[in-house]
Amino acid sequence: MNALILVGSPKGRVSASWMLGSRLAEGLRDHGVTVQYGMVHHELRSGEGTAKLLDLFDSSDLVVLAFPLYVDSLPAPLTRLLELAAERRGRTSAPGNPRLAVVVQCGFPEAHQCDTAIGICRRFAGSAGMGWAGALAMGMGGSLEGDFRRLPGGGKQILDALGKTAEALARGGDIPDEAKAVFARPLMPRWLYILTGNLGWRLKMRKNKARRPIGDRPYAQG
Amino acid sequence: MKALLLDGCREGDYLAMEAVLEMTAALAGRADDVEVVKLRELAISACTGCFGCWTRTPGECVLQDDAATVLRSYLGSDVVAYVTPVTFGGYSSQLKMMLDRCIPLLDPRFTIVGGEVHHLLRYRRYPKTVVLGTLPSPDAEAERLFASLVARNGFNFHRTFEAEVLVGVPDPPSARRCAERLLDRIGVTA
Numbered sequence: 001m002n003a004l005i006l007v008g009s010p011k012g013r014v015s016a017s018w019m020l021g022s023r024l025a026e027g028l029r030d031h032g033v034t035v036q037y038g039m040v041h042h043e044l045r046s047g048e049g050t051a052k053l054l055d056l057f058d059s060s061d062l063v064v065l066a067f068p069l070y071v072d073s074l075p076a077p078l079t080r081l082l083e084l085a086a087e088r089r090g091r092t093s094a095p096g097n098p099r100l101a102v103v104v105q106c107g108f109p110e111a112h113q114c115d116t117a118i119g120i121c122r123r124f125a126g127s128a129g130m131g132w133a134g135a136l137a138m139g140m141g142g143s144l145e146g147d148f149r150r151l152p153g154g155g156k157q158i159l160d161a162l163g164k165t166a167e168a169l170a171r172g173g174d175i176p177d178e179a180k181a182v183f184a185r186p187l188m189p190r191w192l193y194i195l196t197g198n199l200g201w202r203l204k205m206r207k208n209k210a211r212r213p214i215g216d217r218p219y220a221q222g
Numbered sequence: 223m224k225a226l227l228l229d230g231c232r233e234g235d236y237l238a239m240e241a242v243l244e245m246t247a248a249l250a251g252r253a254d255d256v257e258v259v260k261l262r263e264l265a266i267s268a269c270t271g272c273f274g275c276w277t278r279t280p281g282e283c284v285l286q287d288d289a290a291t292v293l294r295s296y297l298g299s300d301v302v303a304y305v306t307p308v309t310f311g312g313y314s315s316q317l318k319m320m321l322d323r324c325i326p327l328l329d330p331r332f333t334i335v336g337g338e339v340h341h342l343l344r345y346r347r348y349p350k351t352v353v354l355g356t357l358p359s360p361d362a363e364a365e366r367l368f369a370s371l372v373a374r375n376g377f378n379f380h381r382t383f384e385a386e387v388l389v390g391v392p393d394p395p396s397a398r399r400c401a402e403r404l405l406d407r408i409g410v411t412a
Contacts, residue, residue: 010271041268070269071321072374073312077268080315108332108339116311116374119367124310126363194332194339201330204277215329217345218281219297 001033001170004060004098006053008067008078010041016144020103020136020162021066023148027166033062044077050084057085060098062133062169065121068141069106073117082121086128099131100124101169103162105141109193111184113139134175136165136183140193142200157182223410225253226299226349228292229260230306230317238307238314238356240397241388245303245354248401252412257295261316264288268319275326281344282326289323297327299349301410303401308355308387311367321375328378335380348379352404355387365389384408 005025009015025035038056043049057063067078074082102121104114114137125132138158148155161183165175186193205214212218227246231238242258249256266289274284283289296302306317313321329342353372357364365387376383384407386400 010268015271041270068271071318071324071378072371073318075268075271076315076318076322079309079312079318083309083315086310110338113338113374116367116370119363119370120310120312123363123367127310190339198331201277204273205280208274208278210278210280212280214276214280214331215342215344216280218279219294219327220345221298 001061003035003062005064006038017066031170064101066103082124089128099133101133102135105138107142109139109190111137111139140187223253223300225249225256225301227258227303230314242305244397245401269322276330302349304353308357311364350408351383353385
């Protein structure tokens with residue numbers, strides 16, 4: 001089986017999407033799957049890169065979209081790739097029958113804020129003649145900073161969910177409901193995430209030597 | 223009253239372009255000034271996810287392109303209309319490219335809205351917003367997702383965004399009625 005992990009974060013290999021997608025890839029490889037990656041933002045900057053991604057899309061048995069929630073949906077370049085993939089698969093009578101799976105995370109605590117984005121991916125799969133293998137969604141994505149061991153509980157729940165997902169996808173199955181539930185479980189109490197998140201913005205401002213207040217209104221009228 | 227229309231159509235999408243024409247006419251009947259922004263003609267880069275607009279230059283994106291001009295116009299408007307082909311239940315990538323660049327309009331700090339965590343508002347006043355989508359043929363699932371997406375976008379601004387979908391090739395009067403209905407729903411009057 002050939003799998004393609006499409007990383008939809010503009011941050012590429014330093015993103016939370018990469019962290020999750022590459023761990024899923026490790027699990028798939030452990031089950032004999034050949035895995036390739038596509039960095040959507042980077043590749044879509046050139047015609048050559050776009051053509052490469054579309055070719056990989058059609059030659060894979062499994063395509064995994066790993067992305068951050070942007071404005072309740074997919075980041076624009078990933079949306080563009082799906083538009084192009086659906087057009088091409090429509091024109092060429094859908095070569096092959098890849099299945100689509102999704103790993104999405106958002107910066108809000110509630111995983112259900114990703115539901116609309118997942119629905120869009122599922123609708124894309126239907127439009128493009130692809131099978132749907134399901135989605136993992138998590139909130140508190142702001143906690144994912146490079147190392148699972150720094151997460152509460154060592155990130156065990158995320159690693160377990162990704163492991164079970166890899167196993168299921170490698171044998172041609174769907175993402176198990178149990179993995180979805182574990183993945184969506186909050187990493188910490190909501191109040192704590194809000195507290196640390198709000199503190200985190202201020203610390204980043206200090207690190208960046210921002211000269212304006214956090215609530216500045218540069219476009220205020222009059 | 224000032225109105226802004228964000229045209230998220232691709233060249234040659236006649237169905238969505240018809241929707242733009244009728245929404246423009248509906249806005250012109252109620253606003254003194256209607257600005258139509260054809261997003262396909264602007265240079266707007268993809269959001270890089272750097273959060274510079276929140277932690278480096280609060281309220282302003284660090285990228286220098288046409289998005290800043292659109293954001294100023296957005297905040298200076300009383301009503302904003304997005305027009306887009308419904309794309310797998312979402313927005314066109316053209317429109318989405320601009321919407322991804324709207325996060326400087328919000329303050330990064332978290333607050334609770336309707337039981338969910340969202341961001342604080344940066345400004346005291348935002349325009350009323352409607353979204354008109356087009357679909358070449360009936361697609362109940364896409365319409366449901368579109369309604370959900372627009373509603374969720376409204377939560378981000380702590381308010382209600384209204385949406386309608388034009389299905390099939392509408393005759394201009396019915397497209398116009400649809401646009402007028404949307405403006406009625408957000409209370410935009412002449």
